[in-house]
Amino acid sequence: MRKYKDIYLFWWSIILFILIIGTSSCQTPVTAEKQKEMTSSRITEVPFHRGVNLTNWLQTGSSRQIQFTKFTKQDLINIKSLGCDVIRLPINLHAMTNGSPHYTIDPLFFTFLDHIVDWAEELELHLILDNHTFDPAVKTSSKIGDTLVKVWTQMAAHYKDRSTFIYYEVLNEPHGITDKMWNKIQQRVVAEIRKIDQKHTIVVGPAGWNGYNNLKYMPEYKDDNLIYTFHFYDPFLFTHQGASWTDPSLEPLAGVPFPYDPARMPPCPPKLKNTWVNQNLLNYKNDGTVKKVKELIDIAVAFKNKHNVPVFCGELGVFIPNSNPVDRVYWYGAVRRYFEEKDISWTMWDYTGTFGLFKMGTSELFEYDLNTDVIKALGLNPVEQKEFILTPDNTGFDLYNDYIEPKVIESGWVKNGILDFYSETDPFQGKYCIYWTGVDQYSRIGFSFKPIKDLSQLVKEGYAVDFRVRGNSLSAQFDIRFVDTKTSAPGDHPWRIRMVMDSDNVVWDGTWQHIQIPLSSFTEQGSWDNKWFEPRGAFDWTAIDSFEIVAENHALKNIQLWFDAIRIVDPRTVAAEDESSSVPHY
Numbered sequence: 001m002r003k004y005k006d007i008y009l010f011w012w013s014i015i016l017f018i019l020i021i022g023t024s025s026c027q028t029p030v031t032a033e034k035q036k037e038m039t040s041s042r043i044t045e046v047p048f049h050r051g052v053n054l055t056n057w058l059q060t061g062s063s064r065q066i067q068f069t070k071f072t073k074q075d076l077i078n079i080k081s082l083g084c085d086v087i088r089l090p091i092n093l094h095a096m097t098n099g100s101p102h103y104t105i106d107p108l109f110f111t112f113l114d115h116i117v118d119w120a121e122e123l124e125l126h127l128i129l130d131n132h133t134f135d136p137a138v139k140t141s142s143k144i145g146d147t148l149v150k151v152w153t154q155m156a157a158h159y160k161d162r163s164t165f166i167y168y169e170v171l172n173e174p175h176g177i178t179d180k181m182w183n184k185i186q187q188r189v190v191a192e193i194r195k196i197d198q199k200h201t202i203v204v205g206p207a208g209w210n211g212y213n214n215l216k217y218m219p220e221y222k223d224d225n226l227i228y229t230f231h232f233y234d235p236f237l238f239t240h241q242g243a244s245w246t247d248p249s250l251e252p253l254a255g256v257p258f259p260y261d262p263a264r265m266p267p268c269p270p271k272l273k274n275t276w277v278n279q280n281l282l283n284y285k286n287d288g289t290v291k292k293v294k295e296l297i298d299i300a301v302a303f304k305n306k307h308n309v310p311v312f313c314g315e316l317g318v319f320i321p322n323s324n325p326v327d328r329v330y331w332y333g334a335v336r337r338y339f340e341e342k343d344i345s346w347t348m349w350d351y352t353g354t355f356g357l358f359k360m361g362t363s364e365l366f367e368y369d370l371n372t373d374v375i376k377a378l379g380l381n382p383v384e385q386k387e388f389i390l391t392p393d394n395t396g397f398d399l400y401n402d403y404i405e406p407k408v409i410e411s412g413w414v415k416n417g418i419l420d421f422y423s424e425t426d427p428f429q430g431k432y433c434i435y436w437t438g439v440d441q442y443s444r445i446g447f448s449f450k451p452i453k454d455l456s457q458l459v460k461e462g463y464a465v466d467f468r469v470r471g472n473s474l475s476a477q478f479d480i481r482f483v484d485t486k487t488s489a490p491g492d493h494p495w496r497i498r499m500v501m502d503s504d505n506v507v508w509d510g511t512w513q514h515i516q517i518p519l520s521s522f523t524e525q526g527s528w529d530n531k532w533f534e535p536r537g538a539f540d541w542t543a544i545d546s547f548e549i550v551a552e553n554h555a556l557k558n559i560q561l562w563f564d565a566i567r568i569v570d571p572r573t574v575a576a577e578d579e580s581s582s583v584p585h586y
Helices: 002-026 032-038 073-081 107-123 144-159 179-194 212-217 276-282 290-307 325-341 372-377 456-460 571-577
Strands: 050-053 086-091 126-131 166-169 202-204 226-232 311-316 345-348 397-401 408-410 418-423 433-437 444-453 464-471 478-484 496-501 513-518 523-528 544-550 560-569
Touching: 073 107, 086 107, 086 345, 107 126, 107 166, 126 144, 144 166, 144 179, 179 202, 179 212, 212 226, 212 290, 226 290, 290 311, 290 325, 325 345, 325 372, 464 571, 513 571, 560 571
Parallel strands: 050 086, 050 345, 086 126, 126 166, 166 202, 202 226, 226 311, 311 345
Antiparallel strands: 397 560, 408 444, 418 433, 433 560, 444 544, 464 513, 464 560, 478 496, 478 544, 496 523
8 A cells, every 4th residue: 555655756756846846937038030930841821021121232153252241230220110020131142152063152142131130030030041143134054953952052052040039031032943843943942051050931923923813833842930921012003103124114214103092193104115115104004003902912812811831021012213102102011911911921112222222313322211101101110300400520431441331332344364352372461352353444442421511621731641552563553533423403413533643652572561652642524314425624622522533544464563541631641640650651
């Protein structure tokens, strides 16, 4: 009897212990992130709601051309303050590699992306890594699967241990490929990712430009941790009027209203008379309505409900230049409200740019230039805006020091040759310098000021352009110049003021040369504004748009140049800094 009593007490002790532990764990708050990890692998709802596409940041031709400081952690903080909980980050992913056959991702790209991932996780912003290797004029290759597997297995290996705030989107807007072929490729990519990373949600979308009409052709993918995406730009003639990348170009089209208003309908531009555009304009009374918009969104909703899968709209937006501002706001409000009614999450195209949240023609400064009407239409938090007043700079500043400085936008033009902002070949200081070679005549390295700068006071006080340069050829020659801001005044143009750099003022012996040129020493050059205008004493130091380094006089074939530590300085300060330096000063 004693034996059974001991067993009885033993099991009651175990039960009591379990109850105590269970009670204790219930007293510990479970975070949203922990809850997501504790749920079953199959997700049926999108875990985020609304956000933006952060475009033209990682969409360059190589990792070496990325201007990492174009956006900063503060931009992500600003985006979250609007009420967004997700950012879709378009990446020209295949260009971030060494290309065929291995497509090995450049470690520099991971350096940049790791910082962005860190910021998103710290701020608890969902971040979609969108493979935006995309050209609207080029059909998606039926052989793209091999490339996708190579890049995504590397991405998965690199990020498999990061939080579930990170998502993988296989490929943006596949087109010119059959649904059957694309669906098979996408399934293969998902399967290969899962061999490495079973944790992160993968975003998949249909062929036909991620069109909602193509959702019905998607199979029941063999993965329970997917989000299905579609894009929404209807009515297309309204959202894309003025767009140059369509076929045919819609640049001549303007003034299409939303909703349809017969009194405001524009005639079909002559260049578009014999195209689908003319027929669509004739049918716009049916297409340009809120009722039609809802019917089209319902196609995606029906797919969502039928398959019980999470669905979100990765892109929506209206091209700003040729659309009526009031109509644009109306469209956003109508689409957003219906998305909310149908529980469809979204990321608008885009944050800055020609579809963005800022007023057209501004410096897109968060405190000054937000389009608050669009913000409200999207159900986001309005941010009180201030009036921007340009004041003269009263101290020097950097343009490049390992990185292009924040609020300075890279605005160069290089068609051929190499422009590498992160060369590690013997930088003057820090880790990187700029390497430039093999470029065509008139190619330029551009530093555009955001907002524009008033340098008039610095000119009066004797400030100078100060930088380091080295080259390998006695024939090397380039211009450095400032370009002012074209105003609406009759006859005004973007005037230039320049200095020629050649063997007369630089020693091209392969060593770093210290160049310092007073702003007052620059001479007027004239202006290119669709044609050439001779100088007329109109250059304006109070409204400077950009600083440029230009292959003005000849191409840089077989000529190599490196630049570092580009800045505007008080020469007296720099003279004191360089007293102990052996670097030549010119």
